[in-house]
Amino acid sequence: MHIRFDVPADPAYPSRVAAALGNVRLRRFGYIGAVLTAVGVIGLVVSRGFGWGERSSPLWTALVVAGVLSMLYRPWVLARARRRSGSYAVEGAYDITEDNIMMRSGSESGGIAWDGVAQVRDAGDFWVVYVGRMPATVIPRWLMSAEDAEALRAHMTERGLLPRR
Numbered sequence: 655m656h657i658r659f660d661v662p663a664d665p666a667y668p669s670r671v672a673a674a675l676g677n678v679r680l681r682r683f684g685y686i687g688a689v690l691t692a693v694g695v696i697g698l699v700v701s702r703g704f705g706w707g708e709r710s711s712p713l714w715t716a717l718v719v720a721g722v723l724s725m726l727y728r729p730w731v732l733a734r735a736r737r738r739s740g741s742y743a744v745e746g747a748y749d750i751t752e753d754n755i756m757m758r759s760g761s762e763s764g765g766i767a768w769d770g771v772a773q774v775r776d777a778g779d780f781w782v783v784y785v786g787r788m789p790a791t792v793i794p795r796w797l798m799s800a801e802d803a804e805a806l807r808a809h810m811t812e813r814g815l816l817p818r819r
Contacts, residue, residue, distance in 0.1 A: 655750070655752050655806070655809055657749075657802045658747065658749050658750070659798050659802065660745065660746070660747045661745065661747060661748070661797060662745060663744055667794075669735070670780075671792050672732070672735035672736055674777045674778065674779075674792050675789050675792065678782055680731055680732070681728070683724050684725050684728055686724050687721045687722065687724030687725030687726075688721065690721030690724060692721070694714045694715065694716070694718035694720075695714075695718060697710065698711060698714040698715070698718070746758050746760070748793065748794075750793070752768070752809065753767060754766060754767045755768070755783065766783060766790055768813060768815075770785050771783055771784065771790075771813075772785060773815055779795055780792040780793060780794055781806075781810070781816070793806070
């Protein structure tokens with residue numbers, strides 16, 4: 655297997671990559687925020703029902719505020735990343751073989767050996783490649799031909815990195 659494709663100097667591409675990686679990394683803040691908000695609201699309702707709401711309402715209010723802020727953290731970070739990454743548009747290329755993923759962007763290049771990849775997750779138009787527990791890079795499926803995307807999917811599935819469809 656040898657897949658090669660180019661990444662055009664599109665100002666929207668870095669923001670799409672930032673969104674794909676950010677969704678993976680920041681998803682837990684939404685869950686934590688929902689739990690904090692729910693606990694805070696339940697605490698406020700219960701404390702007012704038992705008459706000791708005046709003493710404990712600052713605690714429950716703080717939990718609600720912390721939960722809402724935690725839920726708003728992810729969209730704020732993603733919007734900021736999209737705004738900041740718009741000026742990073744440079745041409746690049748991917749060169750994917752059975753042994754590694756090589757990426758080139760401008761004057762920089764780097765690679766990841768498939769042996770070091772722990773898992774690959776499907777994230778919309780991208781495959782997110784994990785080294786250990788951290789997302790290391792993305793592979794844009796929409797820039798590949800359908801045949802190359804299917805060959806790469808089969809390779810990753812065969813290695814146990816991507817779940818079967």
